[in-house]
Amino acid sequence: MENQKKEKTTEASLEKQQKKLKNRKKLKYGGLATAITVIFVAVVVLVNVVVTQLDKRFPNAKLDLTTANLYEISDETLDYIRNLDKDVDVAISSDEATFTSDKYNKMIAETLSKYQGYSDRINVTYFDTTKDPDVLSKYQELYGGSIQSGQVIINSGKRIKVYNTQTDMFEVDQQKYQYYQYGMASFSDCITAFKGEQTLTSGIMNVTDSNPKTVGILATSNGSPIFAQTSSSADPNTYAFYAMENLLDENGYDVKRLDMMTDELDTATYDILILPAPKTDLTMDSIQKLQDFMYNDGNLGKQLVYIADYTQSSTPNLDAFLKEWNVQVDYSSVIDENNSSNQQVNILLSQNSNSSFVAPVVTVTDDEDYNGHLANTSLPIVAPMARSIQTLTANNGRTVTSLLTSSETSYCYPLSPKTYNTDGTDGTAADGETQAATEAATEAAAENTTTTTSFDKDAAPHGANTVMALCRDQQSTGDSFIESDVIVLGSMSMLDANLVQNSSYNNAEYFVGLLNSVCGKEDSIVVASKDLTQTSITATATQLKVIRLVVVFLIPLTVVVAGVIVAVRRRYR
Known part of the structure; x- marks a missing residue:
């Protein structure tokens, strides 16, 4: 009996020891698992903090997978x-x-x-x-x-x-x-x-x-738009004006609108003036204001951008002002029917409609001072409906540089100045035949057709025509030079919204780059x-198969194998 008691006591003692060992084992593995979990969470938090800081320090560390x-x-x-x-x-x-x-x-x-x-x-x-x-x-x-x-x-x-x-x-x-x-x-x-x-x-x-440079755009004359507004449904000049204004603003110029008649062209405030295709001639007082601005009390240092257009009437006062700068804007439109040197372009007529034109592709001057510092010289610059600019000879010390020229296969289609009523709308000439010829020529220039019998395009002189020029008045002050410049463009449509906002053309970049160079502003x-x-993430069929294989098969299989290995090891410990 006593032996049996001792055996039972011994068995109970052994059971207790085994229980203690089991509990210790559980505690050991449980504590280890807890420790591993705590460490893992801490590492995740630490990695998250480090990555966040790295992202702030190295913002390019983020992967951009958008198209x-x-x-x-x-x-x-x-x-x-x-x-x-x-x-x-x-x-x-x-x-x-x-x-x-x-x-x-x-x-x-x-x-x-x-x-x-x-x-x-x-x-x-x-x-x-x-x-x-x-x-x-x-x-x-x-x-x-x-x-x-x-x-x-x-x-x-x-x-x-x-x-x-x-x-x-x-x-x-x-x-x-x-x-x-x-x-x-x-x-x-x-x-x-x-x-x-x-x-x-x-x-x-x-x-x-x-x-910083401040641009004054002469947008109105006595409160009315200075440029021609052809009609409410087809008004390319308005959209070209807005596109030019936005282009200058986006490229770091302080832009303000001015009235040609009522505002002062203050040389202390404005560095550059822009005159966008006035539909009627300027008064002599307005011409004098431009001359005084450019002369700047003998200090020069000013720029004027004059944009001509086929929508203008006769402008003898303005023509006389340009003659003093050794240039003349002809009443003709540059056309090039050579497929290798023209391009089909869309001009914005209204918010809801475009019109397609064949426009000459023009060449930039070789002069490094005026080449616009284009990033991609292979992109074209086009000049739809541009009037031809002629250089005049005069012994006044002023020079003219052809900035943009058409190809040798281009020619000039003659235009006649438009007429406007006193209310600024299109008028009818006293001579009905003359007005009809004017409208026909304008339409031909706009649509690149030659339907009239009075003009023979084959007999017309063919050759390079200037559609943008720089006139420079440079004077020596002893140890330095001072200068004022007039930049002449042949067409408002060269700055049309569809061209300026389209990265397939160099029209916007050249205009801004040239203006920066001429006025001494830092390149934009x-x-x-x-x-x-x-904006979706795209993948090829092969990439999709690989992703499917990894997500659907490899990852689950890896998890299953790892689970089996862990279970077997624990079972036989």
Whole structure:
């Protein structure tokens, strides 16, 4: 009995020991599993913190898998912002959470984040216009206008630019945008491309420019548009005017509209004047104002851009002014029917319609001072409906340089000056036949046809014709030179919206590059807009098969094998 008792005690003792060993084992593995879990979570958190900091320090570490590389920044922009020597504040008049909740605003925010990551000079902040009135007031005092919620404000020193996140950061379909304004469509339906990088970079260049230039566009005369408005349904000059105005603004110029008759052409305020195809002749008083501006009390240093057009009437006073600068704009349209030296282009007649024209492809001068510093010289510059510019000989010290010329196969189709009633509309000439011939010639120039019998294109002189010229008045002051310049363009349509906003043409880049060179402004950066009509991640059939194989088979199989190995090892321990 006693032995049996001892055996039972021994067995109980052994069971207790085995239980303790089992519990220790469980505790050991359980503690190890807990430790591993804690370490793993800590590592994940640490990696997340490190990656976040690395992303701020190295913004290019993010992978952009969008089709149009929406979040990539061009090398030109990177070079510029990395070498900034002035502090720039970029403020968005909205709280960050609200602003970035919109997927389109998110593009702006991500782009700004990269700017800030690449340059210590750029500081990006957000503020609520209702909760931070002091911040709003600070910017409004510099801006002089009303700043609304959700706008992008770029400021350096006392210079400031304010942009609308919709129209300034995105390209929109104008017809759909009309529906949006009437509440018949959402803004996302209107967007076609993201131009945020172009706008932001231009804004930073503008506020940090050590040599800012102010352009006065002579848009009106006694309150009426100075250029011809052909009709409400077909008005290419209006859209060319807006395109030119926006182009200058986007490339860092301070642009202001002026009235030829009522405003003062103050040389202390304006560096450049633009005279866009006045439909009727200027008065002698207006001519004197232009002469005084260019002379600048003997200091020169001014520029005038004169844009001629086939829609103009006879302008003897203006012609006399140009003659003093050794140029003459003929009443003829340059046409080139050689397929290798012309191109079919679309001119914007209204928000909803275009018209197609055959336009001469022109050649840029070899002079390095006036070649526009084009990034891609293979892209064409076209001159639709451009009037021919002739160089006159005069011993007045002024020089003329042909900037853009047509090919040797081009010729000039004669035009007659248009006539306008006193109300500014198209008139009928006293001689009905003369007016009919004028309209026929104008239509022929616009549509590149030769339907009249009075003009024989085969007999017409063929050769290179100038459609853009630079007239320079340069004078020595002893140890330096001073100069004023007149730039003459042969057509408003050379700056048509469909050409200026199309990266397939060099019209915009050349115009801005030349103006920068002539007035001594720092070269602008031209960034192509990013198409938003296709933003999905695309993959080939082979890539899809590989992805399917990895996700559907390899990853699950790996997990199963790992689970079996762990289960077997635990079973036999």
